[in-house]
Each structure stands twice: as C-alpha cells, then as structure tokens.
Amino acid sequence: MRTFGGFRFKDRQFYGELRDDAVHVLTKPYWLGLEFNGEVVPLPELQIDVPVAPGKLIAVGLNYADHIKEMQRTPLGTPLIWFKAPTSLLPHGGTIEIAFPKHQTDFEAELGIVVGARAKNVSVERALEHVFGYTTAEDISDRDLQKSEKQFSRCKSFDTYTPVGPFVYTEVDVRDLPITLRQNGEIKQQARTSQMIYSVAEIVAFASQSLTLLPGDLILTGTPSGVGPIHEGDEIEARIGDWPPLKNSVALASRAGK
Ligand code: MG
Numbered sequence: 455m456r457t458f459g460g461f462r463f464k465d466r467q468f469y470g471e472l473r474d475d476a477v478h479v480l481t482k483p484y485w486l487g488l489e490f491n492g493e494v495v496p497l498p499e500l501q502i503d504v505p506v507a508p509g510k511l512i513a514v515g516l517n518y519a520d521h522i523k524e525m526q527r528t529p530l531g532t533p534l535i536w537f538k539a540p541t542s543l544l545p546h547g548g549t550i551e552i553a554f555p556k557h558q559t560d561f562e563a564e565l566g567i568v569v570g571a572r573a574k575n576v577s578v579e580r581a582l583e584h585v586f587g588y589t590t591a592e593d594i595s596d597r598d599l600q601k602s603e604k605q606f607s608r609c610k611s612f613d614t615y616t617p618v619g620p621f622v623y624t625e626v627d628v629r630d631l632p633i634t635l636r637q638n639g640e641i642k643q644q645a646r647t648s649q650m651i652y653s654v655a656e657i658v659a660f661a662s663q664s665l666t667l668l669p670g671d672l673i674l675t676g677t678p679s680g681v682g683p684i685h686e687g688d689e690i691e692a693r694i695g696d697w698p699p700l701k702n703s704v705a706l707a708s709r710a711g712k
Pocket residue numbers: 513514515562564593674676677
C-alpha cells in the first residue's frame with residue numbers, strides 16, 4: 455500500500471507521498487503523475503489538508519441493502535448518482551458546520567474512489583485501470599432538504615459536508631474491508647465494503663457511460679445502514695480497514711440558517 459495526501463506548511467499547499475512518518479514532496483498532484491522534488495518533511499511539522507481536488511465530486515446513493523431499508527426506499531436496478539459541490543470538502547481534523555440547526559443532519563460513512571486516468575465508456579472489466587486509489591469520506595446530509603427537494607445536490611453540498619481523508623491509498627484491495635463510523639466513541643455504522651450492491655468497478659463503468667471521468671475526480675460509493683443525526687460538540691470518526699481514521703468535530707455554522 456502507498457499513501458498520498460495534501461499538506462500545508464504555513465502558506466504553502468502541496469501534495470506528497472507519506473512514507474513512515476515523512477512526506478516526500480511532489481511537484482504536482484499525485485493523480486497527474488508521481489514526480490518528486492527531493493524535499494522530505496516530517497509529518498508532524500505539516501498540517502494535513504484535503505487530499506484531493508476533484509473537478510467532479512460524484513456521490514452514489516442506495517448502495518447497501520440495509521440502508522435502502524432504513525431509508526424506506528426501493529432499489530432502482532441501476533446505481534443512483536448525483537453531484538456534490540467540491541467546495542463541501544473538509545480535511546481530517548476540520549469542523550463540520552451544521553448549516554440548519556433545526557434540520558436533521560446525518561452522518562454517512564463512505565468509501566471514496568479517486569480517479570487516476572480519463573475514463574469514457576469503460577467496461578467493468580477494465581474500470582479499475584482508471585482508479586488511482588481510495589480514501590475514507592463522509593456524505594453529510596440535510597434530511598429535511600433531502601425530503602423536500604427532488605435534487606440531492608443542495609442538501610449534501612453545504613461547506614464542510616464532505617469530510618475526506620486523512621490520506622489516499624493505492625495498491626490496496628477494497629473489495630471486502632470493514633467500514634465503521636463512531637459518534638462520540640460509540641459505533642453507529644458497521645459494515646463491510648463487500649455488502650455494496652454495486653462494486654467499485656461497476657460504479658466507475660456506469661458513471662463513465664454518462665460522463666467523462668478525469669484524473670482527480672472523486673466518487674463516494676454510498677453508505678451502509680446506521681445513519682443518524684449529528685449535533686454541536688460531536689466527535690465523528692470514520693474508519694475503513696486499517697487506514698488511519700478520519701476524525702472531525704461538529705459545530706454550528708457561524709451564520710446558521712433556521
Ligand atoms: Mg451518501
């Protein structure tokens with residue numbers, strides 16, 4: 455397994471590969487090629503930033519049978535995809551800011567796919583050749599708006615509603631990994647990625663029939679059952695396999711709506 459990420463040092467933002475406890479600095483984002491500039495910086499000296507900068511942030515819904523049941527929905531027979539705003543991305547350690555405190559706003563832990571190569575009309579068999587790697591993500595969702603609006607984009611696109619990271623992992627098999635979400639230390643979601651109705655390859659192939667996937671695009675693959683509301687002061691932790699956990703706290707947005 456290799457580990458890549460986005461980092462910040464004072465005013466400088468860059469991407470790099472994490473080896474042991476040091477970051478090897480890249481000349482450009484890792485999804486555009488692995489070219490190192492020779493600089494090596496100890497991780498503790500750096501701030502962990504969002505590990506991706508997708509042109510498109512795609513989400514998949516209703517991809518675990520138990521979650522379809524708890525949402526009282528019926529399977530569609532194909533993957534359900536929509537777009538989230540890339541400005542909703544939040545790094546590990548950042549604060550999820552609830553936009554509407556009176557609305558039910560839920561956590562959803564999800565496996566994220568980072569696209570590594572342009573994909574247009576790719577087959578399921580060749581889909582993984584277009585994947586760079588994987589990450590841990592959350593699809594924070596305003597259920598009040600989700601129920602009252604036909605489009606899912608607004609209810610899931612508020613700033614900070616897509617925590618992701620801390621890093622992105624390559625050379626890893628994600629077909630059967632445990633995925634969990636803890637709220638204030640208590641396990642709320644617990645499943646395995648093998649329970650996904652549509653696999654990573656099927657999702658990439660399906661999305662590539664509708665639109666062209668480009669390097670750096672991020673796809674969230676849906677959440678298992680156990681979703682529930684977040685509250686001011688919560689500590690949320692999502693974990694996939696033995697990857698470092700994605701930890702975020704929760705607050706109310708400074709200009710929260712009603
Ligand atoms: Mg979701």
